[in-house]
Amino acid sequence: MNTPAKPAPPVESPTPEELLALLQRLTHVSRLATMGEMAAGIAHELNQPLTAIASYAQACDWLLARGSTDTAEIRDALQQITAQGLRAGEIIRRLRNLVRTPDTARVETDVNELIEELKGLALTDARAHNVRLTLELAPALPRIVVNRVEIQQVVLNLVRNAVEALESVPPERRDVVLRSEPGPDSNVEVAVIDSGPGVDPAIVDRLFSPFVTTKATGAGLGLAISRSIVEAHKGTLRYRPAGAGGACFVLRLPHAQGGA
Amino acid sequence: MTKDAQALVFVVDDDEAVRSSTKLLLKSVGLPAVTFASAQEFLDNYDPQQPGCVVLDVRMPLMSGLELQQLLNMRGAIIPVIFITGHGDIPMAVEAMQHGAFDFLQKPFRDQDLLDRVQKALEKDRVNRAQLREKARIRERRDSLTPREREILELMTRGKPNKVMAADLGVSQRTVEIHRARVMEKMGATSLAQLVRMVMDLDQSRDTGSSFRELAR
Numbered sequence: 001m002n003t004p005a006k007p008a009p010p011v012e013s014p015t016p017e018e019l020l021a022l023l024q025r026l027t028h029v030s031r032l033a034t035m036g037e038m039a040a041g042i043a044h045e046l047n048q049p050l051t052a053i054a055s056y057a058q059a060c061d062w063l064l065a066r067g068s069t070d071t072a073e074i075r076d077a078l079q080q081i082t083a084q085g086l087r088a089g090e091i092i093r094r095l096r097n098l099v100r101t102p103d104t105a106r107v108e109t110d111v112n113e114l115i116e117e118l119k120g121l122a123l124t125d126a127r128a129h130n131v132r133l134t135l136e137l138a139p140a141l142p143r144i145v146v147n148r149v150e151i152q153q154v155v156l157n158l159v160r161n162a163v164e165a166l167e168s169v170p171p172e173r174r175d176v177v178l179r180s181e182p183g184p185d186s187n188v189e190v191a192v193i194d195s196g197p198g199v200d201p202a203i204v205d206r207l208f209s210p211f212v213t214t215k216a217t218g219a220g221l222g223l224a225i226s227r228s229i230v231e232a233h234k235g236t237l238r239y240r241p242a243g244a245g246g247a248c249f250v251l252r253l254p255h256a257q258g259g260a
Numbered sequence: 261m262t263k264d265a266q267a268l269v270f271v272v273d274d275d276e277a278v279r280s281s282t283k284l285l286l287k288s289v290g291l292p293a294v295t296f297a298s299a300q301e302f303l304d305n306y307d308p309q310q311p312g313c314v315v316l317d318v319r320m321p322l323m324s325g326l327e328l329q330q331l332l333n334m335r336g337a338i339i340p341v342i343f344i345t346g347h348g349d350i351p352m353a354v355e356a357m358q359h360g361a362f363d364f365l366q367k368p369f370r371d372q373d374l375l376d377r378v379q380k381a382l383e384k385d386r387v388n389r390a391q392l393r394e395k396a397r398i399r400e401r402r403d404s405l406t407p408r409e410r411e412i413l414e415l416m417t418r419g420k421p422n423k424v425m426a427a428d429l430g431v432s433q434r435t436v437e438i439h440r441a442r443v444m445e446k447m448g449a450t451s452l453a454q455l456v457r458m459v460m461d462l463d464q465s466r467d468t469g470s471s472f473r474e475l476a477r
């Protein structure tokens with residue numbers, strides 16, 4: 001961060017009651033906090049039918065190459081390939097349902113209000129990792145029309161990524177800024193900026209592609225899902241290096257009249 | 261133990277599709293496979309005498325692949341285990357290797373990678389079992405020696421000349437010579453060097469005593 005000498009602004013700890021209320025309100029969001037884990041589970045589940053398909057197909061190949069005339073066996077394997085393909089499709093459909101909710105769930109709202117709601121969870125997460133989380137919320141921003149839970153999922157996921165990116169940084173230099181500000185054309189921007197090492201230039205181009213990850217246990221789906229959520233809102237999610245070498249993710253959303 | 265028992269590939273995976281597709285893949289290249297839906301099912305049917313190798317899913321409900329490996333290790337099993345891991349399971353794979361796994365593969369795997377590893381594991385199992393059988397044979401022969409013959413064997417492997425042995429045991433050199441010939445005959449050794457090697461192999465196998473017992477039972 002640019003102000004390393006300044007002590008972290010005091011943050012109010014949410015009371016247990018507040019936290020509980022928050023968690024209840026954001027049941028979906030708490031699920032999102034573990035989006036990465038969930039994605040890892042889905043990746044694991046997808047691996048099963050894919051493994052089976054590859055093995056069945058190769059077995060058919062071998063059987064035919066050896067001149068097998070057991071057509072029943074080969075047909076059975078081919079039918080299994082079909083079934084496993086459908087099984088994989090079903091898993092992906094579930095994944096899609098997870099990130100897509102009908103447009104009717106979208107309401108006009110103020111982005112700062114969304115951030116205020118998830119602040120408690122974000123701060124708790126940051127504190128658990130000895131990270132200073134600073135909120136810089138611009139007043140009087142244009143209103144946006146969004147699925148509140150989905151956008152909160154995206155923001156929390158960005159904060160979680162930022163917090164995790166700071167693991168290699170000494171605790172006194174672990175800073176994350178969550179900022180809202182007006183963007184061009186009356187759009188609204190939410191930026192999550194960290195003081196970590198930044199994204200490896202080698203993977204910047206593929207950063208939002210599924211299964212690209214820098215985490216030992218990540219599935220590499222968090223940013224891919226986040227971006228698809230944002231694009232469904234006719235917004236954008238971009239990465240740029242932060243001034244001090246860290247990472248900066250900018251979420252831009254159209255204002256209420258400009259969107260859908 | 262029949263020397264020519266057909267080697268089997270034991271596939272342990274909780275996913276039915278992975279299990280049967282792996283079995284068919286192995287079968288399509290002429291490798292007979294038996295499948296198990298859980299680690300427990302495999303253990304219940306486990307026969308230490310049966311040559312083969314295990315293709316084991318690391319991540320299963322109830323008993324994981326790693327737990328099964330530990331139980332097999334405790335039983336002194338020598339059967340090679342190839343672990344199948346999913347995305348992000350590398351720490352588990354490392355642990356499995358540290359505990360003596362033969363190899364590991366990530367899902368979804370290339371068929372050739374699996375087949376290569378299975379072939380190598382079966383070859384390893386074959387060599388291991390042949391060595392243990394040979395040791396069991398030598399041990400049986402040594403056990404057939406009389407107490408006096410065992411004394412002679414002990415002195416022979418320490419390189420004592422007949423004259424010294426005769427003095428040590430308080431018998432004539434001629435008697436030593438007769439015992440010597442009997443020891444060589446009973447042990448099936450054609451030279452002193454071969455005899456010494458046999459006894460050394462046996463002494464080494466004390467380290468793998470449990471594996472030995474498993475086969476020699």
